[in-house]
Amino acid sequence: MSFSLHGLGLTHANGHVALADIDLQAQQGESIALIGPSGAGKTSLLNTIGTALQPTAGQLTVLQQPAWASAAALRALRARIGTVHQSAPIPPRQRVVTAVLAGKLGQWPAWKSLASLLYPQDLPGARQALERVYLADKLFVRCDQLSGGQLQRVGIARVLYQEAQLILADEPVSALDPTLALDTVQLLVQEAKARNATLVASLHAVELAQQCFERLVGIRGGRIVFDLPAHQVTPAQLQALYAAEGLQAPPPQDLPHTAATSTLAAVRRGC
Incomplete structure (x- = not known):
């Protein structure tokens, strides 16, 4: 169940x-x-x-x-539990890669979660998730530079990465x-x-x-x-x-x- x-x-x-x-x-x-x-x-x-x-x-x-x-x-x-929001709660100045990798912050040890905020810990994984929503070219773009539809897809990529x-x-x-x-x-x-x-x-x-x-x-x-x-x-x-x-x-x-x-x-x- x-x-x-x-x-x-x-x-x-x-x-x-x-x-x-x-x-x-x-x-x-x-x-x-x-x-x-x-x-x-x-x-x-x-x-x-x-x-x-x-x-x-x-x-x-x-x-x-x-x-x-x-x-x-x-x-x-x-x-x-992975949640896709209608308006993704993503900090506007955050990079797309960081927003996607946040999907596993609850699964990673504290040191890895903190380290990922400074340097992304799994670039291949984030890129693969973004490819599935046609946003691989936005990997290092700031989220406030995306459209509403693109932000929705970043939120979906985060849940895909979270598994x-x-x-x-x-x-x-x-x-x-x-x-x-x-x-x-x-x-x-x-x-x-x-x-x-x-x-x-x-x-x-x-x-x-x-x-x-x-x-x-x-x-x-x-x-x-x-x-x-x-x-x-x-x-x-x-x-x-x-x-x-x-x-x-x-x-x-x-x-x-x-x-x-x-x-x-x-x-x-x-x-």
Whole structure:
């Protein structure tokens, strides 16, 4: 079991109920997409699974360990969890290589972590991770010289380098064009499958979720509306998921209509 949530709830200090009565389990190696309207609780759920937020009710077990058992256990657990943020929390003056190598700071001994801040300890490893997101030429560039989409891909490269057992991605391709978004989501799914890691991602693009993930979890108002294999989710269920908030389901995310991208889409149809 990768993680297990039973009766989980999260109420913020201001009284806002972000999550309520969440029951959710994932086996090691599963790929799960969280979908739902803005403010539904997708980010709160990811942050709770990743132990960035402590639930106010229920039980949470992550990677077969109870979260918050002790400070030392929590640090060790977090080193096994990789998180891709919608806006990567990277210091603007930091070099890209340092940002990528930060993925293993929780796994390295203290002396190596400190040394890497002065002189990168694994240039080949960082370069290889950046090559996978088409940013190898940015190895020594400062992060404040990158675009928002490039920063998102640096955050993904960091998680790839970390080789985490549980990958949590919060709108990981929101700043990317449709073709690159498809390629990047496919990369995350393939990476997780190759290492038998669990991937949970929140996505605004429902089409990407349906195309690339084996399981969809619909969330609305801090509660799970459905939890189904992707091929079993119906248009009516998707419409109800968004229409309940006075919204329409997001339109399909179309790839550019060129021969090259049409071929790319055909090749990746089963990502």
